[in-house]
Every structure is written in structure tokens, then in C-alpha cells.
Amino acid sequence: MKNFVKALVFIGVGIAPVLSIVLSVWARELPESIVRIMVLDKVSSLEVGSGGQFEIFDLNTGRKKTIEHLETCSVSVSSEGMTIGAEDWSGMARLIPLGDALLSLNGKKYRDTLLFKKVGDNQITVINELGIDHYLYGILPKEVDADWPMESLKSQAVVSRTFALKNLKRHEQDGFHFCSKVHCQVYGGVNGEEENTNRAVDETHNQVITYHGDLINAVFFANCGGKTEEPANSWLTSGSPPYLRSVRCKVCKGDPFSAWRKKLTQKQIAEALRKNGRIISLPIRTISILSYGRSGRAKFLSIQHAEGQLKVMASHFRMWMGPETVRSTYLQSLRKVQGEFLFAGRGWGHGIGLCQDGARGLAQKGKKYKKIAQYYYPGTQVEEWEY
Numbered sequence: 001m002k003n004f005v006k007a008l009v010f011i012g013v014g015i016a017p018v019l020s021i022v023l024s025v026w027a028r029e030l031p032e033s034i035v036r037i038m039v040l041d042k043v044s045s046l047e048v049g050s051g052g053q054f055e056i057f058d059l060n061t062g063r064k065k066t067i068e069h070l071e072t073c074s075v076s077v078s079s080e081g082m083t084i085g086a087e088d089w090s091g092m093a094r095l096i097p098l099g100d101a102l103l104s105l106n107g108k109k110y111r112d113t114l115l116f117k118k119v120g121d122n123q124i125t126v127i128n129e130l131g132i133d134h135y136l137y138g139i140l141p142k143e144v145d146a147d148w149p150m151e152s153l154k155s156q157a158v159v160s161r162t163f164a165l166k167n168l169k170r171h172e173q174d175g176f177h178f179c180s181k182v183h184c185q186v187y188g189g190v191n192g193e194e195e196n197t198n199r200a201v202d203e204t205h206n207q208v209i210t211y212h213g214d215l216i217n218a219v220f221f222a223n224c225g226g227k228t229e230e231p232a233n234s235w236l237t238s239g240s241p242p243y244l245r246s247v248r249c250k251v252c253k254g255d256p257f258s259a260w261r262k263k264l265t266q267k268q269i270a271e272a273l274r275k276n277g278r279i280i281s282l283p284i285r286t287i288s289i290l291s292y293g294r295s296g297r298a299k300f301l302s303i304q305h306a307e308g309q310l311k312v313m314a315s316h317f318r319m320w321m322g323p324e325t326v327r328s329t330y331l332q333s334l335r336k337v338q339g340e341f342l343f344a345g346r347g348w349g350h351g352i353g354l355c356q357d358g359a360r361g362l363a364q365k366g367k368k369y370k371k372i373a374q375y376y377y378p379g380t381q382v383e384e385w386e387y
Ligand SMILES: [Zn+2]
Pocket: 171, 178, 179, 180, 181, 183, 184
């Protein structure tokens, strides 16, 4: 942690007071083990606090100030930049906690540093800059239940670390690595942390999943219902890497999430299709499965309606209807009952990569986390990664 703070202070020193130069130098010299998470997006004011000593560093002017303790104070936009408490700063300031202090933002605690950036005339975006394991502390409890067996928590830790490192560029244009929402991985800061998931992160420090020396695309989902799927059969991708192939999974079948049923009215279906640019005319006569993926998941659906036929990818149909509504494309039956469509299926999620309920089941049977990862990503290795 000391090195981390040193690196941050060093990066700012001697940088010319021109925002674009600061940004480019910052981006270039940022140690790769530090990730930047956007935690507040374009707000007009916010509250910041700290349980102990911290430093404010102005990236445009180079001015530094150490503050001993701060209950909370408000941060708002000023014509020159921003006001933190009663003091004016430029439009770019980093708050660096010293010692064991943690900064808080609107009452939520965050590890490591916070970067305040003025955006446009009257808004502020806040980016939490932190070590990757500290980031994983904040996301793991959102992905798994901390009461699960330790080996399954460790398999999720290497999966989430690999996923993060592989996707560092997804917000490249925005000036940070990840948002804190479902789009990336949900990140809740310190408040959501759990002892067991933190331990799983610590015990797998630096470990990632690779295929022939490269980071894999470590996709995962809740429950496969018996068999995982290949990406080409579910998403419109250019191909399926060899480690994302369909595997049998016997251990998640008895789980409450392994089977589901849902009724949708014709109006609901037509409305959801319309919102996604697909116009059909009621009544819907039939919905049938045109083709299947390797696991038995529906690949294409045909919707026969009053004025013709619409062919859609089942995975798109699922997202349009709502991934919580049509939980998977692993449909066991699709029937019209009294004018409504009854969907019954297995599993929850897209079905590609690691099945989380399966990982838990394998851990309960005594499998170690590396073997669990290798089971769902065949042909891969779990190894130390230099970053
Ligand atoms: Zn995102």
C-alpha cells in the first residue's frame, strides 16, 4: 500500500498544469495493478469524509495539503474548479488517504484514493483508484454468497480478476477502467465487503486463468441447468475460443435456480419487441424454436404473427423480454396456453463459461479452485500473472 501511495504522489509531481497533459501522463504512468472505477457520474455536489489523515493533491497546480481528520464536508463546483469544504481547488484533485484511513463518499467508504474531476461547467465525476485486489474485495460479495465453500469463492476470485484484467479497455474513452454497475461488475466499495470473500482474494493474489499464455475471456453466470453453451450458439460473435466449449454440469441441477417457468402475454411480447425495433402484429399465432445450440439451448426462434414471421436469436429475445423473466434460452417447453405463452426452462444466465452454482457444488464435493476453473474453461491454466 505504501508503494501505491508513493506511485500516486510521484505521478503528479512536476506535471505541467495543462489538463490534457496531466491526463495523458497519468494514464501512461499509472501502474497496471491500479484500476480506476467510476463511482459517481456527473453529480452537482457530494459529501466526502475521512476517518483519518489524508492529502489533497491538485493535479493542475501541484498544490498539496494534508488534512488531519474530516467528519464530512461538501464538494461543489466553482467557476475556477471545485470547492472542497471551504477551500478552492482546480478541476482535478486527488484525495490520498494516509496510514489506514479510508475515504468516504456520500457515506460509503472506499479503499485507496478518490479522484475528483470537474466535467463541463457544473458537474463532478469521482473515480476510485485502487489496487486490483481491493477492487475484487468490493465486487466478489456481489457475485457470490460469502457463505459458499472457500474453494468456490477462490474460483470466483480468479475468474473476476481475469475478467477485470482482460477488460481494462472497455471504458477507455471515458477516462476510467470500469463503471460500478452491472455493465462491468457491480462494485460496492468497502461497505459490501465480507471477510470470506476478502480471504479468497488474498489467497489467490496475482492468479489468473490463461489459455496458451493469454488471459481468457472469463465469462460466468448463475446456473447452467445441466450443460454450458458455446458463445457462437448464443451470442453473435466471430467464434468460440476452445476453452469456452459446452461441458456437462451435474452439480447445479438440484438448485432452486435450475428450473423456472414464466407466462408472457402477447401484448407483453409485442411491446418488448417493439422497444427493440421489431414490429409484429397481434395476434401471435405461434412461437417455435428453429434451431438449437450444442447444449440444447434455443438458438433461433420463429414468431408467427398476423402479418408474417419474425426470426430472432433466442439470446436476444431473452434480453428483450428481460433476463430475469426469461432466465435462460435452455427452454424445455414453449406452449401457447389460453392465449398466453408459457416458457419453461433450465438454468439462469447466458450459459457460457463458469456456472457459479456448479462451482459451489464442485467445491462441496472437495474440488480445489484451480480444478473448478479448469472444469468450466477446459484446457486453461491458473497461474501467476505479472501486472
Ligand atoms: Zn461499465
